[in-house]
Amino acid sequence: MRGPASVIDCRDCPRLARFLDEVRCEHPDYHARPVLPFGDVRPRLLIVGLAPGMHGANRTGRPFTGDHAGIILYRTLHRYGFSSAAQSVDAKDGLKLIGCRITNAVKCLPPQNKPETAEIRRCNRYLEAELVALAPGTAVLALGGIAHQSVLRALDCKLSDYKFKHGAHHDLPNGLALYDSYHCSRYNTQTKRLTEPMFEQVFKDIVRDLSQPAQRRSKSGAAHST
Numbered sequence: 571m572r573g574p575a576s577v578i579d580c581r582d583c584p585r586l587a588r589f590l591d592e593v594r595c596e597h598p599d600y601h602a603r604p605v606l607p608f609g610d611v612r613p614r615l616l617i618v619g620l621a622p623g624m625h626g627a628n629r630t631g632r633p634f635t636g637d638h639a640g641i642i643l644y645r646t647l648h649r650y651g652f653s654s655a656a657q658s659v660d661a662k663d664g665l666k667l668i669g670c671r672i673t674n675a676v677k678c679l680p681p682q683n684k685p686e687t688a689e690i691r692r693c694n695r696y697l698e699a700e701l702v703a704l705a706p707g708t709a710v711l712a713l714g715g716i717a718h719q720s721v722l723r724a725l726d727c728k729l730s731d732y733k734f735k736h737g738a739h740h741d742l743p744n745g746l747a748l749y750d751s752y753h754c755s756r757y758n759t760q761t762k763r764l765t766e767p768m769f770e771q772v773f774k775d776i777v778r779d780l781s782q783p784a785q786r787r788s789k790s791g792a793a794h795s796t
């Protein structure tokens with residue numbers, strides 16, 4: 571299993587490595603490499619997105635930073651005590667996550683924000699290493715169906731036993747609790763598929779459950795819609 575130090579040099583997906591080479595030529599000031607997870611190394615909450623955005627994480631090198639997708643995420647994290655600031659501007663803005671870590675299912679920028687299935691599966695080993703390092707009782711928030719499936723695949727869980735549904739949470743056999751939300755992308759927020767109250771409700775559920783870990787663990791294996 572490769573560690574985080576080698577993720578940053580990974581070029582195992584030829585299409586994505588080529589694309590990043592092109593982006594680096596066009597934007598020499600961009601990060602344009604695999605984007606590492608950001609935040610607390612022993613989090614109570616791990617957030618899993620899809621992949622870096624062209625002018626967001628791919629530019630700044632910090633997940634969900636510098637583009638529209640991070641606006642509602644960091645504002646909500648700050649409101650619920652998981653972030654020291656409500657805006658994540660760039661990797662040197664001094665923002666700290668508190669008991670929280672953010673990662674992506676796919677570490678490299680994909681063309682048109684669409685990773686191929688083989689790329690999602692190839693990158694899954696890095697997510698697996700991040701997930702197995704979490705303490706039992708940690709909440710994992712999947713932003714979108716691909717993140718949800720990537721978490722399940724990394725933990726060797728049967729996908730059909732844990733269906734993605736916004737607002738649902740699934741207690742996984744290894745003691746992690748998986749929460750689902752629509753992705754906080756520009757498209758989803760502008761079309762109102764995901765509203766701020768909907769997103770906040772997911773965080774309210776997570777904060778409530780994190781304060782009652784014993785009760786939550788007693789429902790192990792069940793799926794809940796809240």
Ligand code: SF4
Pocket residue numbers: 577580581582583586587604676677678689692693
């Ligand atoms: S997407 Fe993941 S596996 Fe593919 S090149 Fe990037 S870091 Fe490596």
